[in-house]
Amino acid sequence: MKSNTKSSKISQAFMGYAPMDRNWEYEDLPQNFNSLTDIMSQGLARCQIICDENNVPVDYLILEVNPAFERHTGIKREHAIGKTIYQIDPNAEKSWIDTYGQVALTQVPETIEGYNKFTNRYYSSTAYSDKKGEFMMLFEDITERIKLEEANRLIKKSEKLKFDVLNNLREGFQYCKILYNHENKPYDFKILEVNKVYEEQTKLKAKDVIGKTMLQAFPDLDPSWMSTFIKVALTGDPNVSIYYNDYNNRYYEISSFCPKPGELAFFAKDITTKEQERRNLEKAYKNVEESEKLKSAFLANMSHEIRTPLNAILGFSELLSDKTLKDEDHNRCLEHIKNSGNKLLTIISDILDISKLESQQQKLNYTTKNLNKLIDSLKEQFEIINQDKNIKLITSKALENNMSYISTDATRLEQILSNLIENAYKYAHSASIKFGYRVNQEYLEFYVSDSGKGIDPNNQKVIFERFRQVSNANEITYGSGLGIPIAAGFVKLFGGDIWLDSALGMGSSFHFKIPYLPILKEHPTHEKYTILIAEDEEANFFLLEMWLSEFCEILHANNGEEAVSIFLEYTTVDLILMDIKMPVLDGISATKEIRTHNNHIPIIAQSAFVMQEETAQILAAGCNEILSKPIGKQKIQEVLNKYLPELKF
Structure with missing residues (x-):
């Protein structure tokens, strides 16, 4: 067994001593703090200290408790929240308030023990504070330990009783005698007795340790252990500590005491789950x-x-x-x-x-898209809007144009790449930015690379977290800080992975992969598409007509009833832009009517209302997608290219 004195202040606070410093894997760590405390076996209470005009603690207010608190104290949650300890128990020990007040005001942890009259059991309460004026109490049932100490008193009276008690304990037991060197200084212990549970815990047989010294049985024993045990044997003061056992990767609570001067005994309780x-x-x-x-x-x-x-x-x-x-x-x-x-x-x-x-409300809308055209379109957009003409934008495409049709949500894929490219322009200070894709078996692997200053390894995980931004202390940071977290969220929604390769002074390269869903057939070309625009606002229709009339034939409906009539009359309509709020017949009703005749034509809703309830109604009516107003030209272009891939827009 080994010990290690490294531990955080809070780690020390929970038990009143320093547990072993060990990296623990928490694959099942709950996302929510409350859900974690709800399943704890230990009672937990968050409290606020109450002081008089001289800043002396006189009471404390209970702010929150977990279910185990009720079991350990016998006090129901509804009878505890919002009340002070004196309101709950007028006979509460003043020493408790003094101790907890000291913790809340100094933020130095303390542990106290006592008997609970509500449950007829003994408890250890550890208090710590991460916010001045408040403290957390962690309750632990120590009745078994008290019983063990009573058992120790009994085993002194009878050898038979000693044998029966030791071998029926659930805790490991070791009994030994102190050893002195030629200078009459204590340096080790001779092991005289162990029980069966001890053998299981240490993976050592009784016959192999009885008669040996502690250092012979455990050559790697930390010196602090020996110092603690010698102190207990000489002073008679008991000690409780937490140690990590290398032999079986478990944590144990070691309760050591002195049966008689010069002797030492301890009980080892497995507390791995609690730890x-x-x-x-x-x-x-x-x-x-x-x-x-x-x-x-x-x-x-x-x-x-x-x-x-x-x-x-x-x-x-x-x-x-x-x-x-x-x-x-x-x-x-x-x-x-x-x-x-x-x-x-x-x-x-x-x-x-x-x-x-x-909130897991985001959905993907898969359509056919020419991937190479998407890459070319992004390059063109950023070359137009980029103010720094010294940054060169370089693309790479793994597929031939006629073989690059895929099934994907083109809007979200383009958004992922746009966010990563914008990040490169904003922070890279790079001479060039490269982006593109390669085919890796069943996945498309995309990348956005720059030759800029790079990202410190300590910040590379932070950059994917929401609400976080990584910037130089001498730089002003602009933007929401959500671009990369949004990109990572959409990659996950695609069922893919995203990662970063970067080193200071060597540039950065973001990579992500999503499933490769190729469309092998080539798409027929159209001379000119026909789009029906259902829009009662003249200015809104005029704007759409100005954007689209050069590239396709436009039909106009002033209300939902006209939209249904025109659609049934013109069999060449390729796509409908449907305003939702219109006179005579609204867009939702018009969409439902059209869907009774045709389930395939793309219907794109336009709405100034994008609340969840209306969104569900619009999609349920049969619209393929919703554009929220105000609608920019680029957004219209993205949607039309998604559903009409050959449109020259």
Whole structure:
């Protein structure tokens, strides 16, 4: 058995001593802090200390408890939450309040033991504080230990009783005598007795250890163990500590005591499950605090990010009312309003996307898409909007154009790549950015690489977490910090994986893979598509007509009833853009009617309302997809290319 003095302050707090420092794997760590505390075997209470005008603790308020707290204390949750200890038990020990108050005010952990009259059992209560003025209590039933100490008193009276008690214990037992060197200084113990459970715990037979010294039986014994045991044998003061056993990878609570001067006995209780719960709780507690801090920082950042473009929109809109404004300045104002509006829309879209991903409401819509055209389109878009012309954008495509048709959600795939490319432009300070894909058996593996400054290995996991941004201390960080987490969320939704290869000064390369679903047949070309636009607002129709009339034939319906009539009259309609809120017959009703005649034609809903309830109604009516207003030209282009891949738009 080995010990290690390294431990965190909180680790020490739970038991009042330093447990072994050991990395533990927590594959089943619950996502929610409350769900973790609910399944704990130990009672847990979060409390707030109450002080008088002199800052002296006089009571404490119970803020939260877990189910095990009720079992250990006999106090129901509804009778504890929101009440002080004196309200619950007017005869409560003042020493408890003094101890817990000291913990809450100094944040130095303490452990106390006592008898609970409600349950007729003995408990150990460990208190610790991570927030000044508050503390957490962790209750542990120590009745068995008290009984063991009573058993120790009994075994002194009878050898037969000693034999019966030891071999029926559930704890390992060792009894030994102190040894002195020629200078009359204690240095070791001679093992005189062990029980069967001890053999199971140590994987050593009784015949192989009885008569040997402790250091002979355990050559790697940590010196701190020996110091503790010698102190117990000489002073008679008992000790309780937690140690890790290398022989069987288990944690044990060692209760050592002195039966008579110069002798030592200890009981070893397997507490591996309890230790795992304690470590899980500690980790979850820290995660909750970290999450709250990140959310606060995120909200503060979002406030800045939203107010900045909004300020520009309002400011330049006010300038436009100035009749003396020059045409040049007028156009500059319009350009600033447009750019700020796009920034604001991007931020709102990011927040909605991460919310849908977090709540598992986001769905994928698979259609046929030419992958090479998607890559080329992205390259063209970023070359147009990129302000730094010194950054060269390089693409790589593994498939021939006529073999690059795949089944995918093109919108979300393009969003993943766009977020990664935008990140490279924003943070890379790179001479070139490369992106593309390769075919790896059943997967398409995409990459976005830059030749920039790289990312510190310590920050590479953080970059995939929501609400987190990694930046240099001397740089100003812009944006929501959600781009990469959103990309990672969509990759997971595709059933794929995402990872990062980066080193400081060597650039960064994001990789992700998604299932490869090839469409082997070539698609016929169309001379010109026909699109039916159902829109009662003249300005909205005019905008769509301006965008689309050059590339396809446009049919216009002023309401849902006209949309149904035109669709039935013109058999050449290839796609319908359906406004939801229209007179005579609304878009949902019109879609239902059209679906009674045709289940294949793509119907794209347009709506200013994108709440979950209406979204479900629109999709249930038969719409393939929903575009939320305001709708930009790029978004229309993405959707039309998804459903009409040969459209020259």
